[in-house]
Amino acid sequence: MTASIIFLNVACGAKTASSTETATAKTEQTTAETEKAEEPKKEPVTLTLICGQPDYPQGFDTVLEKIQQDELITIDKQIIDNAYDVVRVKLATNEVPDLFLANVPQTVTLFNADINCEPLDNEPWVSRLVNPELLKYAKDGHIYAMPLTQSSSFFGACYYNKKVMSDLGLGEPEPKTFAEFMELLEKIKNTGNGVVPIFMSDKDSWTTQIFTTLGMGVALKDKPEVWEQILTNKVKTADVPEFVDILSKFQQIYLKGYVNKDHMSATFDNAKEAVGTGKAAMILQGEWVVGDVVKSYNADLGSFIIPFTDKPVMGTGAYVKGIWLPKKSSKLAEAKKFINCLSEPKYMDEYYKQYPDFPAFKDVNGGSVHPAVKNLVDKYIATGNYAAEFNSHFDAVNSILGNDFWPSLSMLIMGKATPKSTLEYFDKALQKAAKDKGLEGF
Amino acid sequence: MENRVKKIYPLYLACPSLILYGVFFILPLLAGVALSFTNWDITKAGIAFTGFENFKYLFTDDDFLISIRNTLIITFAVVILRNAFGLLLAFGLNARLKTRNLLRTFFYLPAILSYVVVGLMFTSLFQMRGMVNQFIGIFGAAGDIEWIGHPVRALWTVIILDVWKWTGFFMMIYIAGLQAIPHEYYEAARIDGAGRLKQIFHITIPMLMPAININVTLSLIGGLRVFEQVMILTGGGPGKSTMVLNFLIFKVFGTGMYGRATAMNLVLSAFVFLLASAVSSFFKKREVEL
Numbered sequence: 001m002t003a004s005i006i007f008l009n010v011a012c013g014a015k016t017a018s019s020t021e022t023a024t025a026k027t028e029q030t031t032a033e034t035e036k037a038e039e040p041k042k043e044p045v046t047l048t049l050i051c052g053q054p055d056y057p058q059g060f061d062t063v064l065e066k067i068q069q070d071e072l073i074t075i076d077k078q079i080i081d082n083a084y085d086v087v088r089v090k091l092a093t094n095e096v097p098d099l100f101l102a103n104v105p106q107t108v109t110l111f112n113a114d115i116n117c118e119p120l121d122n123e124p125w126v127s128r129l130v131n132p133e134l135l136k137y138a139k140d141g142h143i144y145a146m147p148l149t150q151s152s153s154f155f156g157a158c159y160y161n162k163k164v165m166s167d168l169g170l171g172e173p174e175p176k177t178f179a180e181f182m183e184l185l186e187k188i189k190n191t192g193n194g195v196v197p198i199f200m201s202d203k204d205s206w207t208t209q210i211f212t213t214l215g216m217g218v219a220l221k222d223k224p225e226v227w228e229q230i231l232t233n234k235v236k237t238a239d240v241p242e243f244v245d246i247l248s249k250f251q252q253i254y255l256k257g258y259v260n261k262d263h264m265s266a267t268f269d270n271a272k273e274a275v276g277t278g279k280a281a282m283i284l285q286g287e288w289v290v291g292d293v294v295k296s297y298n299a300d301l302g303s304f305i306i307p308f309t310d311k312p313v314m315g316t317g318a319y320v321k322g323i324w325l326p327k328k329s330s331k332l333a334e335a336k337k338f339i340n341c342l343s344e345p346k347y348m349d350e351y352y353k354q355y356p357d358f359p360a361f362k363d364v365n366g367g368s369v370h371p372a373v374k375n376l377v378d379k380y381i382a383t384g385n386y387a388a389e390f391n392s393h394f395d396a397v398n399s400i401l402g403n404d405f406w407p408s409l410s411m412l413i414m415g416k417a418t419p420k421s422t423l424e425y426f427d428k429a430l431q432k433a434a435k436d437k438g439l440e441g442f
Numbered sequence: 443m444e445n446r447v448k449k450i451y452p453l454y455l456a457c458p459s460l461i462l463y464g465v466f467f468i469l470p471l472l473a474g475v476a477l478s479f480t481n482w483d484i485t486k487a488g489i490a491f492t493g494f495e496n497f498k499y500l501f502t503d504d505d506f507l508i509s510i511r512n513t514l515i516i517t518f519a520v521v522i523l524r525n526a527f528g529l530l531l532a533f534g535l536n537a538r539l540k541t542r543n544l545l546r547t548f549f550y551l552p553a554i555l556s557y558v559v560v561g562l563m564f565t566s567l568f569q570m571r572g573m574v575n576q577f578i579g580i581f582g583a584a585g586d587i588e589w590i591g592h593p594v595r596a597l598w599t600v601i602i603l604d605v606w607k608w609t610g611f612f613m614m615i616y617i618a619g620l621q622a623i624p625h626e627y628y629e630a631a632r633i634d635g636a637g638r639l640k641q642i643f644h645i646t647i648p649m650l651m652p653a654i655n656i657n658v659t660l661s662l663i664g665g666l667r668v669f670e671q672v673m674i675l676t677g678g679g680p681g682k683s684t685m686v687l688n689f690l691i692f693k694v695f696g697t698g699m700y701g702r703a704t705a706m707n708l709v710l711s712a713f714v715f716l717l718a719s720a721v722s723s724f725f726k727k728r729e730v731e732l
Contacts, residue, residue: 265590414680
């Protein structure tokens with residue numbers, strides 16, 4: 001009898017428990033449905049994004065597809081040459097895109113971002129940034145763009161083909177002085193069986209200037225006051241002996257025959273091919289070249305910095321690629337929603353699975369960065385042994401870099417100009433541009 | 443009344459085109475002229491009238507003077523070479539050859555190719571390891587000549603590209619001109635004992651003046667407005683050795699200084715107008731009526 005009663009109680013209890021569970025499950029399901037019903041309905045929206053051809057990150061389409069599926073936000077990508085010029089015209093004529101991609105904070109003055117673009121200091125992703133100080137515009141402290149893929153960028157170094165170095169018996173070189181660097185180039189030239197010591201692609205003048213922008217930035221690491229003097233016309237660059245020294249060193253690399261004979265007509269693609277296939281021992285570039293060369297040529301790369309001043313200091317950029325939001329966009333709210341989504345780990349992780357890098361956000365997994373790049377970041381960025389490149393000090397008049405200074409380097413490397421005359425040419429261009437822009441002191 | 447309608451009727455029909463022409467050509471032209479006297483800069487607020495400041499600046503700016511020099515060198519070279527080769531080809535392909543139609547097509551083809559295609563082709567051909575150097579190497583000469591990367595040879599590479607692309611076009615105009623010359627003149631000259639050279643100088647060239655006029659004027663305008671060839675092949679480099687006026691204008695527009703760039707454009711337009719008018723007038727006076 002007792003057993004029956006117990007059995008009945010258990011059965012009833014079980015039924016009750018089951019009923020309760022069912023009731024609970026039903027309640028939860030009803031709650032979820034209610035929540036879903038209460039969730040604002042997502043309206044499909046299309047946002048225009050203007051971006052330069054070399055700036056569009058590879059593999060980014062995967063992330064955009066995911067966002068489109070999840071949030072119904074479609075990005076109408078307009079990838080064009082001279083994107084910066086097109087954006088400036090559009091900002092001036094009020095026919096603004098919803099988003100555009102450009103270096104931040106380097107191009108704030110170029111786009112008059114303090115007038116034309118939305119400050120993003122109060123967006124939710126700002127608190128998750130690895131390096132918020134890098135993004136702030138020096139004059140007003142605002143952040144005008146969301147960093148896209150990196151916490152900092154442009155780790156300027158010699159990226160070398162490990163197999164070539166190993167075959168030449170040079171192991172994994174790491175010159176400590178500039179003289180040692182030149183000796184390394186000499187050794188490769190003499191014993192390399194035709195291997196080019198350092199491949200230069202001077203048809204693309206932005207690659208030519210890498211040596212000078214890094215070197216001149218590093219040269220004044222311990223004299224930051226000189227930049228202010230140059231930018232207020234108290235000192236000319238031609239009168240800075242450190243700059244003359246760097247340009248002289250640069251010229252020597254060419255005059256001593258350490259570069260490829262066809263350097264004046266070689267392109268950046270030729271350079272990647274040369275180091276990837278072992279025709280050249282190394283190229284002087286930024287970290288963006290590593291992924292391309294490794295993927296395209298299956299080459300193993302190592303890296304070392306050029307000790308411009310015989311010190312272990314790496315030249316680096318003071319910018320990252322970022323997404324900017326013009327104030328006059330008719331879809332500003334949607335554009336902010338898009339970049340907020342984009343910053344989330346579930347999307348950013350997807351990007352870094354394909355292209356490991358140093359993420360801009362603390363909670364994003366950047367994947368395994370290539371050792372050649374990690375080596376530089378650990379040695380120089382993490383320890384503070386770096387200096388901002390020369391170019392980063394001339395944001396207000398940066399048109400003179402591409403239009404005047406970089407082309408003038410062609411004359412220097414062909415031996416048709418001296419370091420001092422090259423800097424005098426730069427000073428003249430700086431005077432003109434600074435006067436046009438109404439900079440103080442000019 | 444009927445006469446009045448007849449007079450006004452053509453004007454009515456021309457109105458739509460005139461309106462479109464006025465809105466899309468005349469108005470922007472006048473606006474451009476006005477803006478060239480201002481300090482319009484898209485990086486700054488406001489536009490102010492500055493008189494001749496932009497023009498004074500231009501004629502003291504080294505880059506502007508270098509670009510004028512390079513433009514004139516290219517213009518001079520292409521006018522002579524396009525017309526010389528065009529005329530020679532026209533003489534050759536006006537003869538009774540079985541393959542003349544095929545050959546005319548081949549020589550005309552480059553004119554319809556895009557500058558981007560031609561530029562990429564020439565970049566490849568004139569690389570140090572390109573076909574041109576390999577061809578030169580066959581004859582024992584040093585086969586490592588730097589073409590696009592040399593300050594002087596880069597300019598000539600631009601000229602070669604231009605001449606290669608357009609000679610066929612000019613050849614066709616000369617062929618049309620040659621075919622319009624009545625045979626009777628040549629027969630009469632032969633009867634009078636004139637040799638081939640005398641026929642060319644006293645019959646062909648004078649009768650070909652309208653075609654020469656068109657071709658020289660077109661190549662002059664094309665030379666002064668050179669842009670795509672430089673943009674694709676050299677980018678104005680090395681240094682500023684192939685910087686031409688149109689390319690400089692493009693660069694200055696890129697800096698946002700629209701007032702100054704418009705002033706440069708006005709100077710270029712004035713150059714083109716004056717030179718083209720002078721040359722056209724020169725040849726017009728020498729045209730012989732049939």
